[in-house]
Amino acid sequence: MSVLVFVEGLNGEIKKSSLEAAFYGSQVAQTLGTTATAVAIGDVHQDALARLGEQGISKVLYDSDERLKQFVADAYVKVIAAAAQKENAKVLVFSNSNIGAAVGSKLAVRLQGSLATNVTTLPKTENGAFTVTRSVFSGKAFADVALTSEVKIIAVKKNALEIGAAAGNAAAVESFSAALSDADFAAAPKETVMQDSEGGVLLPEAEIVVSGGRGLKGPENWHLVEDLAKALGAATACSKPVSDLDWRPHHEHVGQTGITISPNLYIAIGISGAIQHLAGVNSSKVIVVINKDPEAPFFKAADYGIVGDAFEVVPKLIEAAKALDK
Amino acid sequence: MKILVCISNVPDTTSKINFTADNKSFDKNGVQFVINPWDEYALTRAIELKEAKGGSVTVLNVGEADAEPNIRKALAIGADDAIRVNAHPTDAFFVAQQIAAIAQEEKYDIILMGKESIDFNGFQVHNMVGELLGIPSVTPAFKLDLVDDTTARLEREIEGGKEVVEVKLPFVASAQQPMSEPRIPNMRGIMTARTKPLKVVEPVSTAAKTEYVNFSKPEKKGGVKMIDPENAGELISLLRNEAKVL
Ligand SMILES: Cc1cc2nc3c(=O)[nH]c(=O)nc-3n(C[C@H](O)[C@H](O)[C@H](O)COP(=O)(O)OP(=O)(O)OC[C@H]3O[C@@H](n4cnc5c(N)ncnc54)[C@H](O)[C@@H]3O)c2cc1C
Numbered sequence: 339m340s341v342l343v344f345v346e347g348l349n350g351e352i353k354k355s356s357l358e359a360a361f362y363g364s365q366v367a368q369t370l371g372t373t374a375t376a377v378a379i380g381d382v383h384q385d386a387l388a389r390l391g392e393q394g395i396s397k398v399l400y401d402s403d404e405r406l407k408q409f410v411a412d413a414y415v416k417v418i419a420a421a422a423q424k425e426n427a428k429v430l431v432f433s434n435s436n437i438g439a440a441v442g443s444k445l446a447v448r449l450q451g452s453l454a455t456n457v458t459t460l461p462k463t464e465n466g467a468f469t470v471t472r473s474v475f476s477g478k479a480f481a482d483v484a485l486t487s488e489v490k491i492i493a494v495k496k497n498a499l500e501i502g503a504a505a506g507n508a509a510a511v512e513s514f515s516a517a518l519s520d521a522d523f524a525a526a527p528k529e530t531v532m533q534d535s536e537g538g539v540l541l542p543e544a545e546i547v548v549s550g551g552r553g554l555k556g557p558e559n560w561h562l563v564e565d566l567a568k569a570l571g572a573a574t575a576c577s578k579p580v581s582d583l584d585w586r587p588h589h590e591h592v593g594q595t596g597i598t599i600s601p602n603l604y605i606a607i608g609i610s611g612a613i614q615h616l617a618g619v620n621s622s623k624v625i626v627v628i629n630k631d632p633e634a635p636f637f638k639a640a641d642y643g644i645v646g647d648a649f650e651v652v653p654k655l656i657e658a659a660k661a662l663d664k
Numbered sequence: 665m666k667i668l669v670c671i672s673n674v675p676d677t678t679s680k681i682n683f684t685a686d687n688k689s690f691d692k693n694g695v696q697f698v699i700n701p702w703d704e705y706a707l708t709r710a711i712e713l714k715e716a717k718g719g720s721v722t723v724l725n726v727g728e729a730d731a732e733p734n735i736r737k738a739l740a741i742g743a744d745d746a747i748r749v750n751a752h753p754t755d756a757f758f759v760a761q762q763i764a765a766i767a768q769e770e771k772y773d774i775i776l777m778g779k780e781s782i783d784f785n786g787f788q789v790h791n792m793v794g795e796l797l798g799i800p801s802v803t804p805a806f807k808l809d810l811v812d813d814t815t816a817r818l819e820r821e822i823e824g825g826k827e828v829v830e831v832k833l834p835f836v837a838s839a840q841q842p843m844s845e846p847r848i849p850n851m852r853g854i855m856t857a858r859t860k861p862l863k864v865v866e867p868v869s870t871a872a873k874t875e876y877v878n879f880s881k882p883e884k885k886g887g888v889k890m891i892d893p894e895n896a897g898e899l900i901s902l903l904r905n906e907a908k909v910l
Contacts, residue, residue: 348824409822411791411801434787435823440803443791446757452873453756456785469877476782478681482878525800525831532825540824546909570910588806588842589821594677594782595701595841603909613678617782620882624907626899627888637888642902646893658897662910 341367341374342427343395344418346437347382354543355433355494357393361501362494363431364394365460370429375399376509377421379414380406387511394504399424399514405523408530409437413522415444420516422449427489434493435542442493451489458498461490473498476594476617496542497600498621533589541590544573546603547622549592551577551615553608553629553648557585562652563607569659575599577609593618608648611636628652665719665810667710668770670763670777670789671703671738672753673731677782683879690783690879699734702778704846706839709808710776711742711847717810720744722772726753726762732862739857740849746860751867756784760792761870767797772834774816779804779838790838800831803838 343363345356352360360376367374376390376398387398399421406413418441422430430445432438439455446453458480459471467484473495474481485492533540541547548567550560560574567574574590581591592599594617604622608629609615616639619625627640630647637643644651675681676696684691699707710721723738725731726749735746749762767775775797780787787804794801807819811830818829818837849857891899904910 353823409827415795436804436821437823439787440791440801443756443788444795444801446788446873447760447792447795450873453788454874455787472785474784474879475675475681476785478881479683480880480882481784481876482880484875484877485873486875487873525802525829525835527820527827527829529828530822530825531828542823589826591841598785603903603907617677624903624909626903639885640888641885641907642891642899643888644891644893644896644899646896651893651896654896655900658900661897662900662904 339370339428340372340425341370341429341431342418342422342425343374343376343431344438344441345376345378345382345390346433346435347378347380347386350381350383350386352382352386352390353433353435355435355496358496358499358501359431359433359438359494360390360393360395361504362460362492362499363429364504366429366431368394369461369463373397375421375425375427377401377418377514379417384511388508391507391509392504393501395509398509398511400511401514401516403515403518405518405526408527410523410526411440411444412525413518414441415448416518416522417516419445419448421514430489430491432491432493434495439493442491446491449489449491450487451491452485452487453491454483454485455493456495457492458495460499473621477598477620478617495600497545497602533587539571539573541573541575541599542597544599545601546570546572547575547599547601548572548605548607549575549577549609550580550607551609552579559649560585562648562656565656566605566652566659569656577615606636607652609636610634611639665713665717665774666770666772667713667719667721667774667776668724668767668772669703669707669710669721669738669743670724670775671707671734672700672781673697673725673727673734674700674781674783677701681881687879688877697730697734699737700778700781702780702782702839705841705843706776706778707738707741707743708844708846709839710774712844713810722747722770724749724763724766726751726759726867728752735862736857737849739860739862740853741847742853744860746862748862748864749867750864754872755874756786756788757792757874758870758872760789760796762867763789763793764796765868767793774833775836777838779840790836794836797836799834799836801836801838802829802831804840805837806840806843808837808843
C-alpha cells in the first residue's frame with residue numbers, strides 16, 4: 339500500500355501547486371506508515387524530478403512519451419492508473435488544477451474511489467475514518483468529507499498548505515510507460531496556445547496578485563497594475579466587467595464565474611468587492627484594497643486598506659515597491 | 665442534433681451561507697435558488713446550436729421537487745423538454761451515475777453542463793459522466809462550435825493557456841465564461857414553458873462514495889488596517905515587515 343502523487347510540469351520544472359501536492363502526499367504517507375511515489379508525465383527535467391525528495395517523495399515514475407507533452411485526459415488517466423496499480427496505491431493526490439481535477443475525477447470512476455477536490459487540510463484518520471476538509475460555497479464555507487471507498491483520491495487546493503521540509507534525499511527516478519494506444523489520444527488537442535507570459539507570472543500559480551477593476555477607467559491605465567505587479571513579481575488579474583469590456587483577457591477574470599485564486603497577497607485596485615468577486619479571492623491570505631470610496635464593501639474583507647484615488651496612490655506604491663531590495 | 669444540458673439548483677450568488685444547528689446540512693431558510701451560473705453558459709450555447717442546426721435541447725436536473733421553478737426557467741429560456749431525477753443529490757458520483765443512466769438510454773449527441781456548481785465546487789461531474797459513458801470529456805471549455813455533423817471544435821482552458829480540441833460526437837463538455845451570453849426568459853418563453861414536458865423519473869441505485877459530516881465557516885478576519893493615502897508607500901513596508909508576504 340502506498341500513496342501516489344501526480345505532478346505536473348511546466349517548461350521543464352514542476353509547478354508549485356504540484357510541489358504542494360507532493361508534500362501533502364508525503365505527509366499522508368507518513369501518517370499511514372508508508373511511502374509516497376510520484377508519477378510525472380511529459381515535459382519535466384530529470385533533476386527537477388529528483389528534487390521531489392525535498393517534498394518527501396522517495397520514488398518518481400516518469401513517462402517521457404512525446405505524445406504526453408500535451409494534456410490528453412484519457413492517456414494521462416491510463417498512465418496514472420497503471421502507476422497506481424504498480425504501486426498498489428490506495429491514496430492518490432493531485433493538485434486541484436484544471437488538469438489534476440479532470441484526471442482525478444476520471445480515475446475516481448475507473449478505480450471506484452472516493453474523490454474530494456478543493457481540499458484544504460491533511461486527512462484526519464482517527465478510528466478508521468478518513469476525513470478531509472474542502473472549500474465549498476465559493477469559499478464562504480468549509481465541509482468535512484469522509485472518503486468511504488478503499489481508494490481515496492484528493493485534489494489539493496492551491497496555496498492552502500505550507501510546504502514544509504521533508505526527508506531531503508533525492509528521489510529515485512524510474513522510467514515508466516503504460517501501454518498507450520491511438521484510441522487514448524482520440525481527444526488530443528490540435529493546438530496548445532500559452533498566454534504570452536513575457537517573464538510574467540501565471541495567475542493560477544501566483545503567490546502575489548495585483549488586480550484591477552472598473553475604477554481604473556480603461557485599458558490605457560493598466561500600466562499602473564502591470565508596473566506594480568512587475569515590481570512585486572506578481573501576476574495580474576481583473577474583475578468581471580473589465581474582461582467583459584475587453585479591457586483585459588478573460589483568463590484574467592477572477593471571481594465566482596472567473597477563476598478562483600488563493601495567493602498569499604491579493605491587491606485589489608478600483609474594485610468594489612461585490613460578493614461574486616470576493617468568492618474568487620476570499621481565501622487569499624492577505625488582502626489589500628485601494629478604493630476611493632470608503633464605503634466600498636471590499637474594505638470589510640481587507641487586511642490593509644487605502645481610501646484614495648488609484649491614480650495618485652498606485653504610483654507611490656510602485657515607487658516603494660521598486661525601492662525594495664529583492 | 666440531440667443535446668442534453670445538466671443544470672443544478674444552487675443558492676443565489678449573493679446568498680449568505682448558513683447551516684443547520686447540527687452543522688450537518690445547508691440551511692435553505694430564506695435562500696433564493698437559481699440555475700447554477702456556469703450551467704447557464706451551457707444552456708444558452710446549447711440553444712444557440714439548436715437554433716443554428718436544428719434538433720432538440722433537453723434539460724436534466726438531479727434534485728428534489730423544489731428545483732422545478734428553475735427547470736421551468738430553463739424551458740422558458742428555450743429548452744424543449746426536461747427530466748428531473750427525483751433524488752437528493754448526495755455527491756458528485758451519485759449525480760454522474762444518474763446522468764449517465766439517462767444518457768445511455770437517450771443517446772444524446774452532446775452533453776453539456778457547467779464546469780462546477782457554486783455550492784459544492786466539485787469540478788467533477790462532467791468528467792465522471794464522460795468516463796462512465798466511455799466518451800471524451802472536454803473541460804473547462806469556453807468555446808464550442810460544430811465543424812460538421814460529426815465533429816465539434818472546442819477551446820478549453822489550461823493553466824497558463826488554452827488548448828484547441830476537436831472531438832467526434834458524442835462527447836461531454838463543461839462550460840465556462842464566455843461560451844455564450846446567458847439569456848433572460850421573455851414573456852412568450854415563460855408562457856410556453858408551462859406546457860413543455862417535464863418528466864420525473866426515479867434514480868438508479870448507487871451508493872455515494874463520500875459523506876459530508878460537518879460544515880463550518882471561515883474565521884472572521886481581524887479587521888482592516890487603514891493607511892493614509894499620502895503615505896501610501898508605507899503599505900509596502902507593512903506588507904514586508906508585518907504581514908511578511910513580500
Ligand atoms: C451571477 C454573477 C456572477 C458574477 N461573477 C463575477 C466574477 O466572477 N468576478 C467579478 O469580479 N464579478 C462578478 N460578477 C459581477 C459583480 O457583481 C460586480 O458587478 C463586479 O465585481 C464589479 O466589478 P468592479 O468592482 O470592477 O466594478 P464597479 O462595481 O464599477 O466598481 C468600481 C470600483 O472602483 C472604485 N473607483 C472608481 N474610481 C476609482 C479611482 N480613481 N480610484 C480608486 N477607486 C476607484 C469605485 O469606488 C468602485 O468601488 C458577477 C455577477 C453575477 C450576477
